[in-house]
Amino acid sequence: MVHLTVDIGGRPGIDCRGFCSYCYFKHVKDVEPFGCKNCLPFVRGCDYCSRGVREQYSGFKVLREVADDVLAQLQFLQGDLDRITISGGGDPSCYPQFRDLVDLLGSMEVPLHIGYTSGKGFDDPDLGDFLIEKGLTEVSYTIFSSDPRLRAKYMHDPTPEASLAILERLCEEIDVYAASVIIPGVNDGENIFRTCEWLESRGAKGLILMRFANSTEQGLILGNAPIIPGQCVQSVEAFRDLVTELNDTFSLKISGTPLWDPSIGSPFAILDEPELLAKLPRVEKRASVVSGSVAAPFIQRVLDACGNRAPVIGVAKEIACLITIDDLKALHPGALERTVIIPGRAFVHDEEARNVLSADGTDREVVRGPDTLTADAETSMGMERNGVLLMEMEGFGELIRTINRYGR
Numbered sequence: 001m002v003h004l005t006v007d008i009g010g011r012p013g014i015d016c017r018g019f020c021s022y023c024y025f026k027h028v029k030d031v032e033p034f035g036c037k038n039c040l041p042f043v044r045g046c047d048y049c050s051r052g053v054r055e056q057y058s059g060f061k062v063l064r065e066v067a068d069d070v071l072a073q074l075q076f077l078q079g080d081l082d083r084i085t086i087s088g089g090g091d092p093s094c095y096p097q098f099r100d101l102v103d104l105l106g107s108m109e110v111p112l113h114i115g116y117t118s119g120k121g122f123d124d125p126d127l128g129d130f131l132i133e134k135g136l137t138e139v140s141y142t143i144f145s146s147d148p149r150l151r152a153k154y155m156h157d158p159t160p161e162a163s164l165a166i167l168e169r170l171c172e173e174i175d176v177y178a179a180s181v182i183i184p185g186v187n188d189g190e191n192i193f194r195t196c197e198w199l200e201s202r203g204a205k206g207l208i209l210m211r212f213a214n215s216t217e218q219g220l221i222l223g224n225a226p227i228i229p230g231q232c233v234q235s236v237e238a239f240r241d242l243v244t245e246l247n248d249t250f251s252l253k254i255s256g257t258p259l260w261d262p263s264i265g266s267p268f269a270i271l272d273e274p275e276l277l278a279k280l281p282r283v284e285k286r287a288s289v290v291s292g293s294v295a296a297p298f299i300q301r302v303l304d305a306c307g308n309r310a311p312v313i314g315v316a317k318e319i320a321c322l323i324t325i326d327d328l329k330a331l332h333p334g335a336l337e338r339t340v341i342i343p344g345r346a347f348v349h350d351e352e353a354r355n356v357l358s359a360d361g362t363d364r365e366v367v368r369g370p371d372t373l374t375a376d377a378e379t380s381m382g383m384e385r386n387g388v389l390l391m392e393m394e395g396f397g398e399l400i401r402t403i404n405r406y407g408r
């Protein structure tokens with residue numbers, strides 16, 4: 001498959017008609033670079049973990065620059081182009097020359113995708129027809145709620161009826177994956193049932209629900225918690241139950257992040273596949289595997305099924321990829337093995353992690369594990385169960401090989 005990604009640039013919140021009330025980029029502070037797997041060994045901070053993670057880009061690129069990028073990429077592509085995806089830090093629907101951009105890309109006669117849009121920059125209901133005519137075949141579109149008043153209030157969408165009319169038109173013709181951050185007391189309860197009914201009756205392919213996060217432990221690592229002061233947040237379990245109930249009630253596929261995709265049984269669908277667990281390598285050494293609090297119990301069960309005898313360490317942070325040095329500082333080094341495996345994408349500088357985890361005087365080796373062990377709901381939305389199981393086999397195979405290579 002040959003894909004072309006068209007980056008239109010832009011800044012979250014700023015290049016999307018102002019912040020949605022729940023936007024995770026709201027109140028982002030100028031935090032020190034975290035460190036990550038891309039940093040040089042003796043320097044904490046690289047472009048990715050100091051700038052990219054905050055999506056601190058300048059404004060939208062002008063159309064000319066976008067077109068030049070496309071031309072440059074086309075020269076290096078080999079084979080026939082299968083798909084073009086429009087993406088950016090800002091919201092494509094707010095791109096000032098959006099129609100011209102789509103016109104230009106549509107002339108290449110290749111299926112067009114919009115990676116993500118809130119739709120709040122769309123003001124003209126006829127835009128749906130235009131997009132279909134120009135070859136749009138898939139879009140991920142934030143609905144938040146089918147109630148335009150809630151879109152206006154929480155997304156600051158000045159023309160919510162138009163945005164919903166376009167979404168409706170797209171649902172009729174192309175693959176639409178809707179998305180919604182669930183804010184308890186706002187768009188959950190009866191409201192989310194009405195939203196699902198709306199999407200089902202219009203023909204949406206799927207809906208991804210995102211649990212609202214409001215604290216550092218829940219993933220707000222940019223010094224910006226709380227996003228909505230005083231707003232209550234669902235427990236991971238209550239959120240998972242809501243996802244299950246909705247998916248059982250409606251015909252479109254409904255999944256949630258951080259948990260879960262009921263139609264596939266992921267993340268960690270492999271736990272229901274004893275034959276696949278038996279095919280993973282056996283754990284032969286001891287190492288402390290560190291992960292987020294949501295994934296840790298699942299990882300423990302998979303590794304134990306492969307002969308592991310060491311505890312998997314869950315930190316306070318719920319999501320493994322958002323672990324920072326503060327999470328490692330909160331661990332008791334004395335409880336750790338001589339080898340510690342941290343998530344591949346943790347926002348930690350390797351050298352600093354080694355120092356923190358050796359603070360009790362025992363020198364520990366810190367090694368990065370795989371970037372992913374499973375598919376989150378955004379990844380699994382367009383996947384078959386076998387594809388997710390393959391990802392998990394590869395991820396756990398790599399993790400176990402890392403334990404056996406570096407463990408004691």
Ligand code: SF4
Nearest residue numbers: 012013016019020023
């Ligand atoms: S559209 Fe997305 S990036 Fe922009 S303010 Fe809303 S949540 Fe943030």
